Amino acid sequence: MNLEEIKSVVELMKANQITEFDYDNGDTHYRIKRDLNSGKPVPVPSASTEASSNKAEKIEAVQTINAQMVGIFYTSPNPDEEPFIKVGDDVKEGQTIGVIEAMKMVHDVKADQSGKITKILAANEENVEFNQPLFEIE
Structure with missing residues (x-):
């Protein structure tokens, strides 16, 4: 090349x-x-x-959980609250693990499978793109 x-x-x-x-x-x-x-x-x-x-x-x-829309990614429901999850946490399918704000509306990011979170790939308040990996899960 x-x-x-x-x-x-x-x-x-x-x-x-x-x-x-x-x-x-x-x-x-x-x-x-x-x-x-x-x-x-x-x-x-x-x-x-x-x-x-x-x-x-x-x-x-490695499996990932990806953004379902474009917007601002948040790791917790409010700035003064604890994050939904952290690395090493076990999650269940359907569990809310983050939120994305798009056009002043907040949408839950839900785990599409059960497993252990091995890496958080997006930072709090980061702009994310459609289908961008947000979490690694095993």
Whole structure:
């Protein structure tokens, strides 16, 4: 992959709100990550092809709970209240785990599956996009 091809991939990622791209041609492995807030590519340390394929297998096993709409994400019902959940909490399908404010209306973000929250991917009061991963769950 040459520089022009990489630039093209980054532009396609921007246009389609893609945050991560992996490419492996056997000898070389490319991984491009974008931060949706800044729109700039995020450097990712490279690793051997074997280690990268192991990471890819682990990534596939990670499930996410995604935003169902565009808006402002909140981790708690009110600024002076505790967050709905924190990393390590077990959640049940249908449980409210956050809220998104869109056009002055507040919508619950509900767990679409039961499991343990392993990572919170969106910050409190962060603008989120449709289908943006908010939580990792196992």
